[in-house]
Amino acid sequence: MSGIFFVLYPNGIGNKPFHRTLYLTQRTNSIYLFILNKNLVLQSEAVAPWLAPYAYGIVILGFIFFLFRIFENWYAANFDKPLFRNYLVFKKLSSAQLAILTTEFSFYNKLSEKQKKQFEHRVAKFVSEKKFVGRGELEITELMTVLIAAVGCMLSFGRKNYIYSLIEFILIYPEEFYSKVNNDYHKGEFNPRERALVLSWKDFEEGFKISNDNLNVGIHEFMHAMQLESTKNRDLDSIRFTKQFQNILKELTRQEVKNQLDKTEFFRAYAFTNQYEFMAVLAEYFFESPADFKRIFPNIYNYTKKLLNFNFAGY
């Protein structure tokens, strides 16, 4: 025991010199306990005065942060966009990863320098946080991880919350795969129970290489994950999503819009399977045919743009 005291209190306890403390602790257990208790009292008296300003500081900072969060939510609800999309931008891609973005992903090249840094940070974070798993004979390559992350981060680029909390695994098949969900072959699938986004690499590649056929399985499946997240979470992006989605549904009930849908057959029939497929197909059209979408259904286009807070690269 005296050894411990020596380490902690080389100058003795309170106003007692060290040798006296040592002597007392060696006498009986009860005296030792007395010293220990007295020591605790002395310690708090000695420490409290200099600790107090820090404690007040922490409480005040916590309160300021709380008020900021209220303001941030109020701002997002009233102005239909997050106050800040990015607080910190620090992650960098390797030169090989960056080369993939610049040569393969045209959206990246349309961004400003500041937006490019944000996009890079987000793609790097996505690649490091998600687990990519190859299925069948497929071996995961850097091209796959970077491009899948890039499509996900493009769709969520207007949001503060961009990382897709319901996705943990990205499963990649070489081509169409058999799914037990409905005993059929799929090009892509979002499986919330397994926390997995499942993609056929062949179809994913075609989806974004042919950029004007309104078929993009990557965007489609990421939108499923984003929409489901918005029904489960209460963060400012999920609240904005729900609000704009309601606006879109309301728009679809207008007779004029119904007539326009029938007359133009602009959206492929699959969109009308259910509300999730509708949003997923809408997102594909938003990215692949923005000009036609805007011209034929200006209100739905504007609500989709607000839902994604998408003010980049000419959209």
Ligand SMILES: [Zn+2]
């Ligand atoms: Zn779907």
